Ligand SMILES: Cc1ncc(C[n+]2csc(CCOP(=O)(O)OP(=O)(O)O)c2C)c(N)n1
């Protein structure tokens with residue numbers, strides 16, 4: 001049985017990636033995720049890997065493209081302004097169907113914003129971010145252990161779908177210390193994929209990593225193929241936790257750090273006699289629309305809670321499709337909501353909705 | 357019968373989409389010949405730019421990746437680090453390398469990245485229809501400098517080979533011209549030397565190829581060759597600016 005160790009979120013992600021067989025890291029410093037590149041700069045050389053500090057996030061994501069195209073497990077990490085710079089590269093990676101992991105420890109924006117934790121880059125993460133019709137698979141962990149488990153899973157998913165996968169965290173998750181268990185690294189040979197451009201040896205046909213389809217018919221087919229993969233992920237990869245939703249009048253919907261606060265808020269509300277439940281999307285792309293739709297049949301109202309001005313709330317509305325009203329409570333700017341404020345919000349909604 | 361010409365094995369035997377008189381085709385052939393001579397086709401990975409050479413992978417017969425505009429040196433770095441045994445080259449135009457990708461080329465050189473870059477300087481943006489490049493000569497008319505490039509407005513054209521030769525990690529930096537058989541023969545030697553530099557593990561290598569864009573220069577092919585020799589070579593002197601042995605030579 002693997003032992004429990006106290007780990008900081010950022011370092012746990014890095015160690016989990018190494019254990020998942022990731023041997024290449026390209027990145028550029030930015031708060032609040034610097035522990036990831038710093039950890040990798042020590043750790044990767046120990047396992048025969050390469051850590052390289054790039055000249056910019058633009059360069060880093062394109063190094064990821066090159067290494068992923070060569071068929072190796074590779075990742076980068078950054079925070080909001082840096083992720084904005086990576087968007088063109090992520091679009092190319094999606095277009096060229098390359099697997100990789102992109103960790104985004106979100107901070108408040110827009111512009112230089114602040115360095116405190118935020119969830120204001122949800123749209124960018126789940127709706128595409130870069131140009132063109134594409135989606136990343138986006139995980140939203142809410143604990144250090146979950147960051148470990150999802151990071152290890154992320155590389156498999158990225159390779160299964162040949163899609164970029166994003167880990168959407170924030171400064172709270174990156175900095176918090178929690179005991180974690182690292183699953184033993186699966187001692188398996190990671191085969192070089194049969195599409196990798198690693199030299200056309202032994203007479204094999206040459207290979208191409210590419211996102212240009214100059215003929216509209218070809219690009220149309222390519223887009224259908226990309227969408228079909230994402231549709232499949234919508235069937236097979238959605239992860240979501242539901243707590244106390246069966247009898248709940250008010251159902252909180254939150255991911256990541258705000259979901260942790262919502263859990264306390266739910267417990268407090270219940271102890272005060274308010275029937276509150278929680279839906280916690282673990283994949284925010286693909287989003288658990290069906291879970292929301294199912295809960296909408298019994299709940300009186302949803303309350304989406306985000307550290308933003310309201311982004312995920314739009315997906316909650318899409319899931320509820322009018323079957324239950326969707327309210328919003330948000331704390332942008334690097335503020336983590338308090339459980340008391342969420343309970344207060346839930347109480348107001350309960351009064352209004354139950355009174356109807 | 358003596359064979360006087362054969363398509364290099366590292367090129368696919370097909371016609372290119374390049375305009376008549378465009379020197380992209382010559383540069384492709386020289387790169388392919390170097391790959392053939394070194395016998396490394398089966399471990400070569402090329403990186404295509406955004407620019408007229410975006411389809412270079414249709415012509416070279418080796419593994420290829422197509423990079424976003426200007427980022428070929430970063431993509432090549434990713435390949436280089438992932439595949440220590442590979443021969444990695446990037447092929448870039450002057451908008452791609454000297455403008456949008458200026459940071460990536462400088463830092464690839466700084467790291468002494470073991471890649472070879474073929475830099476096509478045709479003093480214009482070809483693919484997008486003839487706009488001003490950072491390499492456009494003062495006075496040269498383009499679609500975005502209709503009265504000719506003005507020094508006080510757009511500055512002097514950038515000399516990439518000279519600039520990169522100040523960087524210690526750049527082991528081999530040369531500038532050649534593709535305008536006459538004699539120049540092409542010299543270009544062939546430089547490109548071969550750039551790949552030799554990579555294979556010897558000496559560091560970063562780049563060959564700047566003064567090239568033509570008859571279509572966007574609005575000239576016939578022969579006129580374009582003459583214009584290159586009379587206008588570009590005086591501003592962009594030919595020669596080796598840095599060699600692994602140390603030293604430089606003008607040729
Ligand atoms: C991010 C981005 N900006 C602009 C373009 C448009 N674009 C395509 S090719 C090109 C310039 C190519 O010129 P050059 O690098 O000199 O190569 P040439 O076509 O002359 O060989 C530009 C600006 C693009 N594709 N991507």
Ligand code: SF4
Nearest residue numbers: 374375378408482569
């Ligand atoms: S536009 Fe210019 S650079 Fe492009 S293929 Fe034609 S001649 Fe060559």
